[in-house]
Amino acid sequence: IDTAGRLHTKDNLMAELSKIHKTAGKVIEGAPNEVWLVLDATTGQNGLRQAEDFFRHAGVTGLILAKLDGSAKGGVVLSIAETLDLPIRFVGTGEEIDNLALFDAEAYVNGLIGQD
Secondary structure: OOOOOOOOOOHHHHHHHHHHHHHHHHOOOOOOOEEEEEEEEOOOHHHHHHHHHHHHHOOOOOEEEEEOOOOOOEEEEHHHHHHHEEEEEEEEEEOHHHEEOOHHHHHHHHOOOHHH
């Protein structure tokens, strides 16, 4: 389920997200198997608060870092991954499906500190 545009500050929308999560589990036992939060690489420190709220309401199980193709480094994802004990699953570096890749920690850190 794509929840693009859902703001963590809108309590009614976050409560609705909790209901969707619960309903999926009723329809298919154990569902959803995965809940990924897609974070824009330009997201600042507010991203941690966003992630905490989505984690609480939707049971986020992993992270995807999108828009890593520009100058943004997406450093907040490290804080989120550590604080919520979540794996970073994928990184997106463009608009096409081929621009989505498995997260490579070493390559990410090298890019973060400027050692491409």
